[in-house]
Amino acid sequence: MDLRFRDAVPTAEERDAVDALLGPPADGWRGGERDAAGLQHARGGHEARDRRDLLLPALHAVQDRLGWISEGALDYICRRLSVPPAEAYGVATFYALLSLRPAPPRAVHVCTDLACRAAGSGDLVAETTRRLGPAGAPVNGATWHESPCLGLCERAPAMFITEAGDSPSAVSAGPVNADEVVRAVRTGAGALEPEAPPAVSVPQAGSEDLVLLRNVGMVDPADLDAYRARGGYTALRRAFDLGPAGVLREINDSGLVGRGGAAFPTGRKWSATAAQPDHPHYLVCNADESEPGTFKDRVLMEGDPYALIESMTIAGYATGCHLGYLYIRGEYPRAEAALLNAMATARERGLLGDNVLGRGYAFDIELRRGAGAYICGEETAIFNSIEGERGEPRSKPPFPVERGLFGKPTVVNNVETLVNVLPIILRGGPAYAAIGTGTSTGTKLFCVSGSVAEPGVYEVPFGATLRELLELAGGVRENLRAVLLGGAAGAFVRPDELDVPLTFEDTRAAGTTLGSGVVLAIDDSTDLPGVLLRIAAFFRDESCGQCVPCRVGTVRQEEALVRLSAANRGAGANGHAAADIALLREVGQAMKDASICGLGQTAWNAVESAIDKLGTFQEGAS
Amino acid sequence: MTQSVDLGLPTRLVDVTIDGETVRVPEGATVLDACEAAGLDIPTLCYGDTLTPKNACRVCVVEVEGSRTLVPSCSRQAAEGMVVHTDSERARHSRKLVLELLGSSVDLSTTPRADEWMADYGADPDRFGPRAEPVQAGARDVLHTGxxxxxxxxxxxxxxxxxxxDNDLYVRDxxxxxxxxxxxxxxxxQWQNSFAIGVAGRGFDATISTEFAAPLTDSACVYCGNxxxxxxxxxxxxxxxxxxxxAGEWDESRQTETTTICAFCGVGCNVSLHVQDNEIVKVTSPHDNPVTHGNLCIKGRFGLTHVQVARKERRGREPRED
Amino acid sequence: MVLWGSNARDTHPIFFHHVLKAVNSGARMFAVDPRRTSSAKWADRWLGIDVGTDIPLANAVAREIIHAGLANRAFIERATSGYAEFAEAVEPWTLEVAEQVTGVPAELIRELAHAYATAERAQLCWTLGITEHHNATDNVRALINLSLLTGHVGRYGSGLNPLRGQNNVQGGGDMGAIPNRMPGFQDILDADVRAKFEAVYGREIQPRHGKHLTQMLEAMDEGELTCAYIIGENPVQSEADAAHTVKRLSELDHLVVQDIFRTATAELADVVLPATAAWSESEGTVTNSERRVQRVRKALEPPEGARDDIEIICEIARRMGHESWTYASSEEIWDEVRSLAPIFAGMSYKRLEDLHGIQWPCFSEDTLEPPYLHGRLWAEDPADRGAPAPFAALEHRPPVDLLDDDYPLRLTTGRRLDSYNTGVQSGGFSSPLRKGEAVDLSPEDVARLGLNPGERVAVISRRGRVVAPVRVDQALRPGLAFMTMHFPDEVDTNQLTIEATDPISGTAEYKATAIRIERLNGEDAVATEAERPINTEAR
Structure with missing residues (x-):
C-alpha cells in the first residue's frame, strides 16, 4: 500500500515492544532498516496486509510497555502491518484502555458501575478525588480513572490496576477502600493484599450439586493433571468417539441455548456452521464479559480454565474448525493468565495442536485481549475487533454462521454456553435436557450482587425462583427495593415478583430477562434515579457510534434523566417530568426499533422498566 | 474497463409486497430498490449509490413482517414473499426520531431535503432543549474514549x-x-484506497479524523475530493x-451542470462542471459512469477549476493576436 | 496484473481504482519499475529493474515460462508466428544472467514468470517507462511476446494495456493525426481507402506516409520543413533537449501556434491563434485509453476572441479558397467521420450519450463489440483467425546516454499525481501536494555526496545544466535520480534529457539520462522546502 507517514519516529523501546510481538521486520520496506541488498525488489501486497488481526495485540504491546501509544509507535505498528495510520488511529481510539496521549505508566481504574455504586463507590471516588485530585489527572507516575463495570461485583467496590513497563502487570482488587486506592495509585498493586482465590466468588464451592462450577475451588486451575484427575478430557475422548455428527446430535438433544443473553439454540448454530461448504470455519469464544453486574465467565475461567479449553476443542471438532479465538476482556488479567497457562500446557500434552489426543484432529486456540469496549461482546463486533478493525457490530444478515470472522463461517459462543458442552457430552443430551424446565434446560449461573449477604456466582437448575436464589445468597440485607435482572440491558423486578421462576420463558413473560444472569439486589437506601443515570451514562459511553438512534439517542436519554433526577431531588422544576418521560419513551422506542445491534435496542430497557414497574420519577416516587 | 461478462444466466425475479402493492424486482435488489420500483420516496442519508450500504443513519427503516426490529431498506435484500410497510406508525416514528436526533445534534442547514423531510414527518429537533454552544476548534478531537x-x-x-x-481546495465542516x-x-x-481519514473515538464523541487529528496537509490525503x-x-x-x-453568493438557481471529459490523462474521466456566472464552482462526476463511478483525482476535481482562473489571468495579461 | 513501467497510481489514478478493485478482490499484482513508486507499493512483488533493461527482463521471463513448460503451446501454434526464432533469442537469458543485467533477484523474475503464465486471466499494463526509450518499439514487442507466449490476449480479462498519457492522444490517432493512417486507422497506402475519402473530400490524397513529430523536427534541421502550425502542443518544454528545439523553431520561416495558453512555444510564434478549451468550451468527442469514445461538451463561454479549433481551421481553409469547409455542428463532422470510418459507424451522438461512451470498434447502431481486441486470435476457423500474431526476437540495447565517471547517476523522469506534463494546465491551481521541483536522490547518494536535504545543487548532463533542490526519496536506490518536467520555468529538466529517439515511434529516451550532481556555493545553495524526505518506509 502506498501509505503515507508523518515525521514521528518510534523510540527504541516502542520498536522493541512491537518487535517482541511481531518478530523483526521482514525488510526495509516494512519498518526495518534500509538494507542495501534489498533496494531493487520487495515482497509486499497481500502478504504484507494479511496480519491486520495483529493490530490490537500490537497496540496492547505498546500500551503495556509504555503506558500510552505515541504517534511514532503507532506509525511503526502501521509500517510493520501495512495498516493506514488513520485507520489504526481510529481503531486505537475505539478502546478506553488505550491511550493515544501521554499517560503515566500506572493507571488505576475505580469501578463506579452498578454493584460498586451500590457498595459505595460514590464515596470512594469522592474521597479519592479529595486526596489525589480529579480522575484523569497525573499523580506522580500514575493516574486514576472512573471505570465501567470491572466484573468484580461480588467484591465491590473494585479497582483494576495496570502498570506499564518491561514486565507489565495488571491486577484486580476488591473490595477496596480509599486508602487502598490511594496506595495503589501512589505505589502500585504491589502494595495491596494478594487477590483472593477464585473460590471466594463461589459460595457454593465444593457442593455436590454443582455441574458447571464443580471444579472451582476444588482443583488448582494451573494444574492439568488435577483437572484430568477430576475427569477432565473424558468429554473430549467421548466426543471423538461420537464423531462430529454425534456431538451435534447430543447438543441438539440437550436443548442448550446460548447463555450470553440472546438464548439462541446452540445446536442449531453449530449444525448450521458445520454444514457450510465454505472453509475454513472459525470458532470464537466470547469471553468479553462486560455487561454490568456480570462476572460468572471470569470465575469459570479463573477457577476452571481447562474446562473452557476442552469445551472449545469439542466445539471446534463438531463444527469443522481448526482454529478458535478466545476473546477475553482486557480487565480480566487473572483469567487471561489462567487460560494462557492452560493453553500452553494443553499444547505441550497434545491436547491442542496438530493431532489432538492422537486422534488426527488439528485444533488450536489464539487468545485475544479486549481493550475496554463493552460493544466488542456483540457477536459480530467481536469479529471486527479480532480482525483489527473498530469493534463495531456488523449488519445482519449475513449471519456469522455464513459469514463471520474473516468472512468465513463462524460459530460464536459465550464461555458459559461452551462449558455446558462437557456435561452434555458426558451425560448425553437427553439426560442434560431433563435438568431444568422443558424449554430452559440445564443449570444456570447467576451473578448475584448488591444488597445480599453473600454475593457471588450461583449455579441453580433453571426453574428455581428468584426468591430461592436470593435466599441461597444469604438473603437481602435491607429492605429490598427492586432486583435488576439481566444487567444494564435488563429490567427491574419488584419485591412482590420474587417468585418468578428463573427461566427464559418465565422472565420474558414477567417483562424482564435473564440476560447474562445478572441479579443485582437494590435496597431502599439506594438512589434509584442515580442507578438509572449510571446505566444511561454507561450506554452513552459504550455506544460504538455507528447508528443514529443509539449514538444520539443515548445522549438524549442521559440528558433527560439528568433533568428528571434533578427534579426528583427537588433541584429543578418538576413540571416537565411528564414531558421528559414522554421524550424518553419516544427516544427509547426508536432505539429499540431502529438500532443496528442489541446495545441500542436494549439501552432503554432498564429505564423503561424502572418507570413502568417501579414508578420512578412519577409523582411522589423516588 | 468495467463491462461485465455476460454469463447468460437469466436474472431471477422476486415478488415483494410494499404497502399492499406487489412489486417484482431482480434477485439481489434491496428493499429500497423495491420501494423505488413501487414509486415510493424513502428518505436516505448514509446510503450512497456508489458505495456498499453502511445502514448507519437508519432514516430509511421500514417495517418488515416477521422481523423483530425495523429493517434498513437500503441494505436489506428483497426476498420472495417479503411484506414491507414503509408508512406504518412504527416506521414513521423511528424515521421522525432519527431526523430529530440528527437535527438536534448536527447543523443540517446544507443537507438537501432535510427541511422537507422534517416537515413530512413532523419532526421537531428543538424539543430536546436549546442547542449547546459549539465547542472550540479541536475540542472534539481529544475526547477521552469511554x-x-x-x-x-x-x-x-x-x-x-x-x-x-487547512487547504485551498476543500473544507471540512x-x-x-x-x-x-x-x-x-x-x-x-471501496474507491480511493488512500485511507487518509477514519472514524476515531466512539459513540457520540466519534469523529471523522486523520491520524492524531493532523491537518489534512500533513495527512495521506491526495485531494481527490471523492x-x-x-x-x-x-x-x-x-x-x-x-x-x-x-459571501452569500452561492446560488444554485444560477448554475448549470455540464458533463464533459477531463482534460488531463488518457483515462477519460467524466467531469460535471457546475458553472455559476461562467466560473466553474464545483466539479462532480456522474455516479453511473463506468469509467469513474463518481470518482476523480486531484487534477480532474480541482485542477480544472483553477485552470480557468489561471487562463483568465494569463489571457488578461497577454494581447490578443488573432 | 502486471504494471510495467507505469506508475498508474499517480499518473492514471482512476484507472488505478479499477486495478485496486481487482487487488482487493484477491488479484495479485507485480510492478516492474526502477523506482519503488506508489503503484509498486501496492504490488505483491516489486521488481526494481535497472533503467533500460526491460528486454532482458522480459526475455528472461519468457525463457522461464518456456523452460517451466508453462507456455501456451496450443495458442502459439494456432495464432502466432516466429516462435522458434523467438525461443532461440531468449535462450541465453537465464534467470542468473537476467539478475546480473537487470539488478532484480532471479527468484523474483521466476515468480513473475510463473504467476503471469499460470494466472487464469492476466493484464499487462505499461506507460512511458516502456515507451520513452530509444528502443521503445522493441520494449513494447518484448511485452507482446509475453502475452503471445501465454495466450493472455484477446480474451476477457486478459490483454495488453498501454495507458494513454493524454486525454485524447488515442482520439488523435483515431482521427488520422498520425503519418500513415486515415481516420479509423485505415491505411493511407490503400487505394480503395483513399478513393473512399477522395470521393467525399473532393481532393486527391497523397499515397505516402507523412512525418511524425521527431521526423518533422529533424526535417527542420535540414531545411526541408520551413513552416509549422502547432495546435495544442508545447514542444519547447516537452521535447527532449530543449535548447535544440528552441533553435529549430526559431529558425523556421513561419510558425503558427494555436493554443489556449500563451505557452513557451507560442512565445516563438509569428502568429498565435487563441483557441477555446476543447474539453469545456467546445463540443465534440474524445477517445480514452480503453478506446472509449465519449462526448465533450461546452460548459463555459470562452473568453472573448478565443475560437473553437474547428472554427479556426475551417476559417483558414475558407480563406485558402475552400468554401465548402462549413459545418453546422460538431455532430455533423462526427457523422461524416462515421460514414467514412467503419469502426465508428455505430456511434451516434445519441448512443454515445445513452451508453456513457462506446469502445471502438462499433460497426453498426444496433451492435456492440466485446470490450477487448484481438479476439480473432482465438477463433476456431483459421479464416476468422486471420494473420498470425508475430513474435519478435529482440536484443538488449542499453540506454544511449552511457554512465561513466563524469556522469555516474542515472536520471529518470515521470509525473507526479497533482501535476501534468509541462505544468501549463496543472500549474494554475493551488495543490497542497505540490512541493516544488527537486532532484530526488536516494538517501545513500545524498549521504555519499555530502549533500543536505533541501540544498540547491547543479544537475548536469552531457547536454545541459539545471539547478534544483535535493530531496531524499527512499523509493530510489544508489545511482538513481528522479525529476519531472512539471515546472520548466523553475527547473527545466528537458535541458538535461537526451534526444535519442526510437526509430519507429519517434519517442525520445526521457527515461534514461546520465547526470552528475555538483554542489553550489554560498547563497545559491540555500535550503528549500524540499528538506522533508518522501516515501519514508524504512525506520
Whole structure:
C-alpha cells in the first residue's frame, strides 16, 4: 500500500515492544532498516496486509510497555502491518484502555458501575478525588480513572490496576477502600493484599450439586493433571468417539441455548456452521464479559480454565474448525493468565495442536485481549475487533454462521454456553435436557450482587425462583427495593415478583430477562434515579457510534434523566417530568426499533422498566 | 474497463409486497430498490449509490413482517414473499426520531431535503432543549474514549464546531457531519484506497479524523475530493462553494451542470462542471459512469477549476493576436 | 496484473481504482519499475529493474515460462508466428544472467514468470517507462511476446494495456493525426481507402506516409520543413533537449501556434491563434485509453476572441479558397467521420450519450463489440483467425546516454499525481501536494555526496545544466535520480534529457539520462522546502 507517514519516529523501546510481538521486520520496506541488498525488489501486497488481526495485540504491546501509544509507535505498528495510520488511529481510539496521549505508566481504574455504586463507590471516588485530585489527572507516575463495570461485583467496590513497563502487570482488587486506592495509585498493586482465590466468588464451592462450577475451588486451575484427575478430557475422548455428527446430535438433544443473553439454540448454530461448504470455519469464544453486574465467565475461567479449553476443542471438532479465538476482556488479567497457562500446557500434552489426543484432529486456540469496549461482546463486533478493525457490530444478515470472522463461517459462543458442552457430552443430551424446565434446560449461573449477604456466582437448575436464589445468597440485607435482572440491558423486578421462576420463558413473560444472569439486589437506601443515570451514562459511553438512534439517542436519554433526577431531588422544576418521560419513551422506542445491534435496542430497557414497574420519577416516587 | 461478462444466466425475479402493492424486482435488489420500483420516496442519508450500504443513519427503516426490529431498506435484500410497510406508525416514528436526533445534534442547514423531510414527518429537533454552544476548534478531537462529563440537562449536546479550513481546495465542516461513514468508505477500500481519514473515538464523541487529528496537509490525503462527492450534508465542500456561501453568493438557481471529459490523462474521466456566472464552482462526476463511478483525482476535481482562473489571468495579461 | 513501467497510481489514478478493485478482490499484482513508486507499493512483488533493461527482463521471463513448460503451446501454434526464432533469442537469458543485467533477484523474475503464465486471466499494463526509450518499439514487442507466449490476449480479462498519457492522444490517432493512417486507422497506402475519402473530400490524397513529430523536427534541421502550425502542443518544454528545439523553431520561416495558453512555444510564434478549451468550451468527442469514445461538451463561454479549433481551421481553409469547409455542428463532422470510418459507424451522438461512451470498434447502431481486441486470435476457423500474431526476437540495447565517471547517476523522469506534463494546465491551481521541483536522490547518494536535504545543487548532463533542490526519496536506490518536467520555468529538466529517439515511434529516451550532481556555493545553495524526505518506509 502506498501509505503515507508523518515525521514521528518510534523510540527504541516502542520498536522493541512491537518487535517482541511481531518478530523483526521482514525488510526495509516494512519498518526495518534500509538494507542495501534489498533496494531493487520487495515482497509486499497481500502478504504484507494479511496480519491486520495483529493490530490490537500490537497496540496492547505498546500500551503495556509504555503506558500510552505515541504517534511514532503507532506509525511503526502501521509500517510493520501495512495498516493506514488513520485507520489504526481510529481503531486505537475505539478502546478506553488505550491511550493515544501521554499517560503515566500506572493507571488505576475505580469501578463506579452498578454493584460498586451500590457498595459505595460514590464515596470512594469522592474521597479519592479529595486526596489525589480529579480522575484523569497525573499523580506522580500514575493516574486514576472512573471505570465501567470491572466484573468484580461480588467484591465491590473494585479497582483494576495496570502498570506499564518491561514486565507489565495488571491486577484486580476488591473490595477496596480509599486508602487502598490511594496506595495503589501512589505505589502500585504491589502494595495491596494478594487477590483472593477464585473460590471466594463461589459460595457454593465444593457442593455436590454443582455441574458447571464443580471444579472451582476444588482443583488448582494451573494444574492439568488435577483437572484430568477430576475427569477432565473424558468429554473430549467421548466426543471423538461420537464423531462430529454425534456431538451435534447430543447438543441438539440437550436443548442448550446460548447463555450470553440472546438464548439462541446452540445446536442449531453449530449444525448450521458445520454444514457450510465454505472453509475454513472459525470458532470464537466470547469471553468479553462486560455487561454490568456480570462476572460468572471470569470465575469459570479463573477457577476452571481447562474446562473452557476442552469445551472449545469439542466445539471446534463438531463444527469443522481448526482454529478458535478466545476473546477475553482486557480487565480480566487473572483469567487471561489462567487460560494462557492452560493453553500452553494443553499444547505441550497434545491436547491442542496438530493431532489432538492422537486422534488426527488439528485444533488450536489464539487468545485475544479486549481493550475496554463493552460493544466488542456483540457477536459480530467481536469479529471486527479480532480482525483489527473498530469493534463495531456488523449488519445482519449475513449471519456469522455464513459469514463471520474473516468472512468465513463462524460459530460464536459465550464461555458459559461452551462449558455446558462437557456435561452434555458426558451425560448425553437427553439426560442434560431433563435438568431444568422443558424449554430452559440445564443449570444456570447467576451473578448475584448488591444488597445480599453473600454475593457471588450461583449455579441453580433453571426453574428455581428468584426468591430461592436470593435466599441461597444469604438473603437481602435491607429492605429490598427492586432486583435488576439481566444487567444494564435488563429490567427491574419488584419485591412482590420474587417468585418468578428463573427461566427464559418465565422472565420474558414477567417483562424482564435473564440476560447474562445478572441479579443485582437494590435496597431502599439506594438512589434509584442515580442507578438509572449510571446505566444511561454507561450506554452513552459504550455506544460504538455507528447508528443514529443509539449514538444520539443515548445522549438524549442521559440528558433527560439528568433533568428528571434533578427534579426528583427537588433541584429543578418538576413540571416537565411528564414531558421528559414522554421524550424518553419516544427516544427509547426508536432505539429499540431502529438500532443496528442489541446495545441500542436494549439501552432503554432498564429505564423503561424502572418507570413502568417501579414508578420512578412519577409523582411522589423516588 | 468495467463491462461485465455476460454469463447468460437469466436474472431471477422476486415478488415483494410494499404497502399492499406487489412489486417484482431482480434477485439481489434491496428493499429500497423495491420501494423505488413501487414509486415510493424513502428518505436516505448514509446510503450512497456508489458505495456498499453502511445502514448507519437508519432514516430509511421500514417495517418488515416477521422481523423483530425495523429493517434498513437500503441494505436489506428483497426476498420472495417479503411484506414491507414503509408508512406504518412504527416506521414513521423511528424515521421522525432519527431526523430529530440528527437535527438536534448536527447543523443540517446544507443537507438537501432535510427541511422537507422534517416537515413530512413532523419532526421537531428543538424539543430536546436549546442547542449547546459549539465547542472550540479541536475540542472534539481529544475526547477521552469511554469517559464523558455528566451533562447538565439544560442544553442538548451537538457536534457543532468551527469548520476546518487547512487547504485551498476543500473544507471540512464537521459541525455538519452526521457520521454516515461515506467519506471514509470512499477514501478507503471501496474507491480511493488512500485511507487518509477514519472514524476515531466512539459513540457520540466519534469523529471523522486523520491520524492524531493532523491537518489534512500533513495527512495521506491526495485531494481527490471523492469524499466531497459522496458527502450528504455539505460537511465536506469545495473551498469555492464554501467561500461563495460565506459571501452569500452561492446560488444554485444560477448554475448549470455540464458533463464533459477531463482534460488531463488518457483515462477519460467524466467531469460535471457546475458553472455559476461562467466560473466553474464545483466539479462532480456522474455516479453511473463506468469509467469513474463518481470518482476523480486531484487534477480532474480541482485542477480544472483553477485552470480557468489561471487562463483568465494569463489571457488578461497577454494581447490578443488573432 | 502486471504494471510495467507505469506508475498508474499517480499518473492514471482512476484507472488505478479499477486495478485496486481487482487487488482487493484477491488479484495479485507485480510492478516492474526502477523506482519503488506508489503503484509498486501496492504490488505483491516489486521488481526494481535497472533503467533500460526491460528486454532482458522480459526475455528472461519468457525463457522461464518456456523452460517451466508453462507456455501456451496450443495458442502459439494456432495464432502466432516466429516462435522458434523467438525461443532461440531468449535462450541465453537465464534467470542468473537476467539478475546480473537487470539488478532484480532471479527468484523474483521466476515468480513473475510463473504467476503471469499460470494466472487464469492476466493484464499487462505499461506507460512511458516502456515507451520513452530509444528502443521503445522493441520494449513494447518484448511485452507482446509475453502475452503471445501465454495466450493472455484477446480474451476477457486478459490483454495488453498501454495507458494513454493524454486525454485524447488515442482520439488523435483515431482521427488520422498520425503519418500513415486515415481516420479509423485505415491505411493511407490503400487505394480503395483513399478513393473512399477522395470521393467525399473532393481532393486527391497523397499515397505516402507523412512525418511524425521527431521526423518533422529533424526535417527542420535540414531545411526541408520551413513552416509549422502547432495546435495544442508545447514542444519547447516537452521535447527532449530543449535548447535544440528552441533553435529549430526559431529558425523556421513561419510558425503558427494555436493554443489556449500563451505557452513557451507560442512565445516563438509569428502568429498565435487563441483557441477555446476543447474539453469545456467546445463540443465534440474524445477517445480514452480503453478506446472509449465519449462526448465533450461546452460548459463555459470562452473568453472573448478565443475560437473553437474547428472554427479556426475551417476559417483558414475558407480563406485558402475552400468554401465548402462549413459545418453546422460538431455532430455533423462526427457523422461524416462515421460514414467514412467503419469502426465508428455505430456511434451516434445519441448512443454515445445513452451508453456513457462506446469502445471502438462499433460497426453498426444496433451492435456492440466485446470490450477487448484481438479476439480473432482465438477463433476456431483459421479464416476468422486471420494473420498470425508475430513474435519478435529482440536484443538488449542499453540506454544511449552511457554512465561513466563524469556522469555516474542515472536520471529518470515521470509525473507526479497533482501535476501534468509541462505544468501549463496543472500549474494554475493551488495543490497542497505540490512541493516544488527537486532532484530526488536516494538517501545513500545524498549521504555519499555530502549533500543536505533541501540544498540547491547543479544537475548536469552531457547536454545541459539545471539547478534544483535535493530531496531524499527512499523509493530510489544508489545511482538513481528522479525529476519531472512539471515546472520548466523553475527547473527545466528537458535541458538535461537526451534526444535519442526510437526509430519507429519517434519517442525520445526521457527515461534514461546520465547526470552528475555538483554542489553550489554560498547563497545559491540555500535550503528549500524540499528538506522533508518522501516515501519514508524504512525506520
Amino acid at each position: 469517559h464523558h462529563g455528566e451533562p447538565d440537562g439544560a442544553t442538548a449536546a451537538t457536534v457543532e464546531q468551527p469548520p476546518k479550513v 464537521y459541525g455538519k457531519c452526521i457520521l454516515c461513514y461515506k467519506c471514509v468508505d470512499a477514501c478507503g477500500e 469524499c466531497v462527492e459522496v458527502c450528504p450534508t455539505g460537511a465536506l465542500s469545495f473551498k469555492t462553494e464554501f467561500d461563495l456561501r460565506e
